[in-house]
Amino acid sequence: MRHGTHKPNESASIAGVMEQHIPDAFTHIRLILGFVVSLGLARLLTGLARFVQHPSLKRDPLHLLWAGSILLLLVHFWWWEFWLSSVKIWTFPIYAFLLVFAFQVFLLTTLLFPDSIAEYGGYGDYFMQRRKWFFGVFASVNIFDVIDTLIKGPEHVSQYEADYWIQPPIYIALSIVAIFTTSRKFHYGFVALNLAYQLFFIARSFSALG
Secondary structure (H helix, E strand, C coil): CCCCCCCHHHHHHHHHHHHHCHHHHHHHHHHHHHHHHHHHHHHHHHHHHHHHHCCCCCCCHHHHHHHHHHHHHHHHHHHHHHHHHHCCCCCHHHHHHHHHHHHHHHHHHHHHCCCCCCCCCCHHHHHHHCHHHHHHHHHHHHHHHHHHHHHCCHHHHCCCCHHHHHHHHHHHHHHHHHHHCCCHHHHHHHHHHHHHHHHHHHHHHCCCCC
């Protein structure tokens, strides 16, 4: 008897079971994504709490604005992944893609609040010195966001207006500039634009889960 092989009718049966348990697969994957998002939220909130615990820490408005933006991104990420319920067939590549997507969002929080900044002159100095990593990951998150939307199917894609599809290439271009420039005026402009668009997009598109 040969082990590790399946008869045609057994394969069909397994496929049938998988189709019957699609809601369970979605719940399982959403729990894993939620766990990663929770770690990111904890990292950000713990980092922000340090300023209360240690008033002598040198704050930086630019760093705090990006922290607020990524906090909003995490909340937004968990909300928009509700639409994964529209995925009809779950595969390991989709599962792996979503994990990498969530890991990148979490990585943004660790880049904002490292374990220690003792070797830097404050959070502003740290952020500018590590901006290549931060904006490199931020650009990648925008690429993954578009792919994530496409995974959810044509019906979901049709809900978005033109600005949604224009925003990623603009953000990627701005992120590339942010990697190479130390101009704080530019960085303030970028984070202000990002916060404004996040709030606009959430207010317009995510007022309800219907």
